[in-house]
Amino acid sequence: MDELKTVKSSNLESDLAIAESYLLDNGIECVINKEYLSISTSRGGSARLQVMSGDYQRAIELLIEGGFVERASLD
Known part of the structure; x- marks a missing residue:
């Protein structure tokens, strides 16, 4: 069964809006989960x-290609 996996996080939802649109334009269904956590992730x-x-x-791969994340930050 598929489950949701985080591909990018931010303290500001607006930082994720363009990346969300980019993924959707490239055929990847995604959501912005706005639950604010009381502990750090x-x-x-x-x-x-x-x-x-x-x-x-x-x-x-799309987020790297689009400049939304750096490969080095994923290691």
Whole structure:
């Protein structure tokens, strides 16, 4: 069963809006999860751009290609 996986996070939801649009334009369904956490996450940020696990690798490659994330930040 597919589950949601985070591909990018930010303290500001607006930082994720363009990346969300970019993924949608490239055929990747995604959502911005706006739940604000009371604890820090390993990637930081409270709003999360999430995709289905089956689309995770393609979404990451698209975000790198589009300049939304750096490959080095994923290691």
